[in-house]
Amino acid sequence: MSASDITQYFDYIFMAMLLCIGIAVIRLRNLFAVVMLTGAYSLISAAWFVSLDAVDVGFTEAAVGAGISTVLLLGAMLLTSREADKTSLGRHAAAAVVTIAAGAGLFYALGDMPVYGDAASPANTGVGMEYVDLTAEQIVIPNVVTAVLASYRGFDTMGEVFVVFAAGLGVALLIGLGGSKREED
Amino acid sequence: MLEVLAERFNYAVIIVLMMVGLYAVIATGNLVKRLVGLSIFQTSVFLLYISVSKVFGGAPPIFDYKDLAYDKLDPNAIYSNPLPHVLILTAIVVGVATLSVGLALVVRIREAYGSIEDDTLAEADYSLELEKGV
Structure with missing residues (x-):
């Protein structure tokens, strides 16, 4: 690691928060909670954008991603259903296989990405x-x-x-x- | 190997975030939750692009307006790359447009079938076909 920046420490905090929210979204079945957590996910991403020097992207994400998207999802949820059905074990297995395969492919290409910062x-x-x-x-x-x-x-x-x-x-x-x-x- | 990963730690975690979104899309039969998974995936892709554009020690790509007006900009100032920011601004707005079309489809499906769980939808389609004798 040659160069560094103070914002790297913020990165770790934002990553941890986003991962927690992502896993909670997968596990929860109450759609209201899922939709509100997506809004929180967008808002934390917006904060991370600001820390990554993309201030314009940050406020667009906060207004459009955390604002309008959440309102649209809430409206659609109210018109359809409040609770998601339990998912079968076979479906979880299929999802795990697909995500692990896709993730492995992306990790294989990770070395070709430019060095961060x-x-x-x-x-x-x-x-x-x-x-x-x-x-x-x-x-x-x-x-x-x-x-x-x-x-x-x-x-x-x-x-x-x-x-x-x-x-x-x-x-x-x-x-x-x-x-x-x-x-x- | 370890250094390659350490220098690209952000991208590695963002790949995990993308896969969390993909998992949420596949592992649920509820159409609203699926769209939520898609938007998580999408936001993670935005994070990947913006991470690439970060320059250590750089400032946001905005000039001091007084320096700009009097032509006294520091030629050695470091800014982050503005091009990915522009691309992602466009992508965020397009993302919300596609999300709204998806949600409108879900609302129509609910009106027509009375459910938004894909097992129920598949069963309803199957029994319709049986009635028709396909």
């Missing part, structure tokens, strides 16, 4: 850092993430708007806008 890693030397220099010259606004989002990669953001529109349309077609009630059969 390394400024000279391939991921952190390319176009991303160029945006930092270019924003100061070309766009001249303080927040580099905003400059990249709205200007350099504006087409991505436009595509995102189309996806959100399509999703809204899909939801409206699936559950209706509540205007006209269907005739009873």
Whole structure:
């Protein structure tokens, strides 16, 4: 370990909290508790994002992940059921096999990941850092993430708007806008 | 071997978090809980990307506006990589859009079948097919 940073100690705390919540979500059957724990999971992730210097991602995750997602899940839970059925042992076995296989594959590839926090890693030397220099010259606004989002990669953001529109349309077609009630059969 | 793991400890734990989400998707028959598992998986993937963009000793990629206005930015200042942040901002919003479509489907399934447990749904489909004589 060559370089280090004070935020590494925060990382360990956040990891421990997220793991506990994840395992609790698997074990619990009360859907209200599961949904609220997902909100907590998102909020702790948002705190971790801030500690990892991604402040914009942090507040988007806190607003959208911990806020809107939780509200949507709560609404869906109230319209459907409050309690999940007990899962069979065979299902747990199947899940264990799949996750261990997938996890082993990912761990095998772990050695190819860039070193954590390394400024000279391939991921952190390319176009991303160029945006930092270019924003100061070309766009001249303080927040580099905003400059990249709205200007350099504006087409991505436009595509995102189309996806959100399509999703809204899909939801409206699936559950209706509540205007006209269907005739009873 | 141990050093490789020590330098990438974050990624290792985040892989475990992803697998926790995947396990929650597979090990339950309840459709709402499945979507919860998917969103845990998704958040863990976001964490993986943001971990890659972290630079030790770096600041968030935001300039001091006074330095920017008077053209006195420190050329040697270290910032974290802003590109993964942008990609994940897009992914978070798209994630919520897909989650809402999934939940709308679950609500419709509940209206049509009266249940959101996949065993019950499979049985109902099977008995429908038997009635039709397929």
